[in-house]
Amino acid sequence: MKICCIGAGYVGGPTMAMIAMKCPEISVHVVDLNADRIAAWNSSELPIYEPGLDAVVQEARGRNLTFSTDVETAIAEADIVFISVNTPTKTYGIGAGRAANLEFVEKCARQIGRVAQGHTIVVEKSTLPVRTAEAVKRILSSVATEATFDVLSNPEFLAEGTAVNDLLNPDRVLIGGESAEAIQTLADIYGNWVPSERILTTNLWSSELSKLTANAFLAQRVSSINAMSALCEATGADVDEVAKAIGTDSRIGPKFLKASVGFGGSCFQKDILNLVYLCSHFGLQEVAEYWEQVVVMNDYQKRRFAESIVKTMFNTVSSKRIAIWGWAFKKDTNDTRESAAIYVCRDLLRERAQLHIYDPRVSKARILEDLEIVMRTNGDSLSNSERELIEKNVHVATTSYEAAEEAHAIAVLTEWDEFKTLDFDRVYQGMHQPAFVFDGRNILNHSKLAQIGFEVHAIGKK
Ligand SMILES: NC(=O)c1ccc[n+]([C@@H]2O[C@H](COP(=O)([O-])OP(=O)(O)OC[C@H]3O[C@@H](n4cnc5c(N)ncnc54)[C@H](O)[C@@H]3O)[C@@H](O)[C@H]2O)c1
Numbered sequence: 001m002k003i004c005c006i007g008a009g010y011v012g013g014p015t016m017a018m019i020a021m022k023c024p025e026i027s028v029h030v031v032d033l034n035a036d037r038i039a040a041w042n043s044s045e046l047p048i049y050e051p052g053l054d055a056v057v058q059e060a061r062g063r064n065l066t067f068s069t070d071v072e073t074a075i076a077e078a079d080i081v082f083i084s085v086n087t088p089t090k091t092y093g094i095g096a097g098r099a100a101n102l103e104f105v106e107k108c109a110r111q112i113g114r115v116a117q118g119h120t121i122v123v124e125k126s127t128l129p130v131r132t133a134e135a136v137k138r139i140l141s142s143v144a145t146e147a148t149f150d151v152l153s154n155p156e157f158l159a160e161g162t163a164v165n166d167l168l169n170p171d172r173v174l175i176g177g178e179s180a181e182a183i184q185t186l187a188d189i190y191g192n193w194v195p196s197e198r199i200l201t202t203n204l205w206s207s208e209l210s211k212l213t214a215n216a217f218l219a220q221r222v223s224s225i226n227a228m229s230a231l232c233e234a235t236g237a238d239v240d241e242v243a244k245a246i247g248t249d250s251r252i253g254p255k256f257l258k259a260s261v262g263f264g265g266s267c268f269q270k271d272i273l274n275l276v277y278l279c280s281h282f283g284l285q286e287v288a289e290y291w292e293q294v295v296v297m298n299d300y301q302k303r304r305f306a307e308s309i310v311k312t313m314f315n316t317v318s319s320k321r322i323a324i325w326g327w328a329f330k331k332d333t334n335d336t337r338e339s340a341a342i343y344v345c346r347d348l349l350r351e352r353a354q355l356h357i358y359d360p361r362v363s364k365a366r367i368l369e370d371l372e373i374v375m376r377t378n379g380d381s382l383s384n385s386e387r388e389l390i391e392k393n394v395h396v397a398t399t400s401y402e403a404a405e406e407a408h409a410i411a412v413l414t415e416w417d418e419f420k421t422l423d424f425d426r427v428y429q430g431m432h433q434p435a436f437v438f439d440g441r442n443i444l445n446h447s448k449l450a451q452i453g454f455e456v457h458a459i460g461k462k
């Protein structure tokens, strides 16, 4: 059997590497238009940082896992084609800022229709609005020559930073479709390592909608605990204690109740906005407004954090040096898409703070590009004053200590483990007094820091 996966990103790369590792008899070909990305997949420096992924890729690459830019050949040879391309929020036209941009998915469908041979199972791996499979089927049948198709929905639930373990031991694999035979073919592949009771099958629309629903529920938990964090700060309750107290109720459960500076990542906001758009499209205004609040609350949390830094530091951070610890949207990934750090730093830059940023996995170029995009207030390019602000006020450090040297404050924006074990006496000695710590992840030992002399401000604690 031959598999082709279109899209060698955070999902296509790891999922296909896992299938190839677990199914040595299947030939897995991952293709992408981005030649740099493909070159990186073929090198010792993979394009994404994900614990444990190097070993998985190394085992299968060159045996039954290949990466290339030859999309058409890979499609023509495949029995199964996964579509794993990006589906970002639309930035133009109808639904701008909410709807998913399905341009890349449609291009894939047209290309598959043109070049596929024989019977081909087309699998939606990308996260898509409910009923996209209908459009995919129509496109395939309108451009296809002699090829025939089944379309399945098989959304991916892996989280970045834990992708390898999530793929090895998924809570469930979801397959939606109409053809029992096609569903079975895909289920048999996962059946090589996933217990059959964890392979759920549904109709196409339930599968497509379950992915958006799962992300909406997960993000809603984060926004719910973050909403409570504001009330905790106002009342003297401690959000970690509240989370523990409610999380021990088996109906609520302990996971995903960590208050933070706000959720980030490429999925939560995009998928909720997509859900909001869909609800409005179907005339369900109350439902749309209900889900939109999850994103509204998240924006509030990011803004609130930056504002509290300014307010605490005597209402001005102008020319003050602030160490930013962490840029990735969560630990154990180099992905910065929608990271809370980007928005907090934008707000601090507008207050003229001097930012000294350190992240163990994110490159200087990525940090600067993220800031250049977020600082634009007018169109596609930076104004001279915006560019000057970044050039003069942003410095990228190579260690946490370097970032904190001569700083007035430290803001922890990603929960990297290495921040917990630093020599805080040393950090304190190098800082201006009062030395502020704003722990946006509640990961540091606050009482120990206070003993050293730091003034600590955390999320959801007075
Ligand atoms: N990142 C995650 O953790 C995650 C988890 C579950 C689901 N998803 C969903 O999976 C999909 C992919 O996400 P991602 O994070 O891997 O995106 P990504 O941007 O990292 O990767 C997508 C890749 O597709 C390529 N591509 C786009 N159009 C193409 C075409 N026509 N032909 C060949 N290649 C093409 C791009 O060059 C890019 O490398 C999205 O729908 C996302 O919502 C993501």
Ligand SMILES: O=c1ccn([C@@H]2O[C@H](COP(=O)(O)OP(=O)(O)O[C@H]3O[C@H](CO)[C@@H](O)[C@H](O)[C@H]3O)[C@@H](O)[C@H]2O)c(=O)[nH]1
Pocket (backbone or CB within 6 Å): 127, 156, 157, 158, 159, 160, 161, 215, 218, 222, 255, 256, 257, 258, 259, 260, 261, 262, 263, 264, 265, 266, 267, 268, 329, 330
């Ligand atoms: O209690 C929590 C849990 C998460 N977060 C934040 O929420 C964001 C998202 O985290 P997480 O869900 O762990 O990572 P993602 O890689 O975005 O994974 C989500 O999005 C993927 C893409 O759709 C899905 O496949 C996953 O199931 C879903 O968890 C990050 O900024 C986290 O720091 C919190 O602030 N508190």
